[in-house]
Amino acid sequence: MLATRIIPCLDVQNGRVVKGTNFLNIRDAGDPVERAALYDAQGADELVFLDITASHEKRDLMFDYARRVAEEVFIPFCVGGGIKTVEDFRRILKTGADKASINTAAVTNPELITECSRAFGAQCVVVAIDPKKTGNTPSGWEVHIHGGRTPTGIDALDWALEMEDRGAGEIMLTSMDADGTLAGYDIPLTQAVTQRVNIPVIASGGAGTLEHIHDAVTAGGAQAALVSSIVHYGTFTVGEIKDYLAERGIPVRRV
Template identity: 60%
Template sequence: MKSVRIIPCLDVDKGRVVKGVNFVDIRDAGDPVELAARYDAQGADEVIFLDITASNERRNTTVEMARRAAEELFIPFTVGGGVRSVEDARKLLRVGADKVGVNTAAVERPAVLAEIAAEFGDQCVVVAIDAKRGDTTPSGFEVYVHGGRTPTGIDAVDWAIQATTNGAGEVLLTSMDGDGTRAGYDNELTASIADNVGVPVIASGGVGTLDHLVDGVLDGHADAVLAASIFHFGEHTVGEAKAHMAQAGITVRP
């Protein structure tokens, strides 16, 4: 049977969670590992850590975070941000990360996906795609890199197909139009990629209500749904999200 995963995402800067998190009775709301363990206890199916540190000391801090996460989490977790090479991936996987997310580096040099896949298997290679609506590409969705600052002129659907036939075992697809709006995923974007690649697609960007998670699956055909703020701000637990999706007829792990 096919089941849909719910994945809380934590943005991490220099080893600390950015964007406020509003859990009661948490010792350190800035500690990504403690927050992730909380989501694990709530029934999260996976967790994604996105490292947005812009400095050079990023790598060691992130590897250290992954090492601690592996001691506390007994569900799969992905680390993305700043992964540029097989060696970067090796360090993270070696200490216990299950998957690595590759974004800008893969657009700049697509072969890095196949290189990591050849070494560790494509199941641990997540191509992270930031896409925005526009009229510059055939599908109407363009790939952006460098944290969404730089347009590439590359068609997002073409890139998703290319990346997943050359090493990526999963797509983390973020709608830049939706991100931060709380108006819902861009389900046209999600469907146009989920319907055209053979690997799982994680919808991301724009969740403001539990209905948006349902829409991401029913309209966007997503295999997994990612959300940040609705969980971080304590509006909903992962358990509530799952109950809501189950009510809508979507199979989720109880």
């Protein structure tokens, strides 16, 4: 049976792992490669690196740590942040990443998703969607870009479906309202998206307890849960999260 995936997410800024709350108040959480090896050993199913470095001169740092991670870990990893062209996407895959996630550029140039899917296959094209409840769209959830700073007027559910149609292989769904709050994933949002699309959905944003992760998978219907603060600060290990899920009948991979 396909296992529910637990995916630690490492926000990387200037080569360091950091963590914010509601996309603000950023704190240091260590070296990306050390963290990657730690989570691999704990039984992480996959890793996500989101490069939130603002300046483009620092872009080479992203390729450097992606390369270093690929040397150390033998589980899949995804890199996102600032990918604007098919060539950017190709470079990420060439450094050793298995997938790349696209967020802002999917909105400014949706054709990019079609092109990347055609060139590299749907399996490596992850579309990151950051919705916030604003009431400005039919479902109420509005897609935001530029790290949550810019509302787009696009409905999150329609957008998820369009991304699937264009060849996205997965949706990484981060609720801006829940992110970093430790108050739980946005279950109604997760459920609405998982019911709308036929591709896997990674629930993201808000995990503070083991029960929250269980809810994202059961009530939310997510195929994977992204975790950050809950593992970065040692609240739980990936193994403890999986023990909890396994005891409740959720298929997980044990190491």
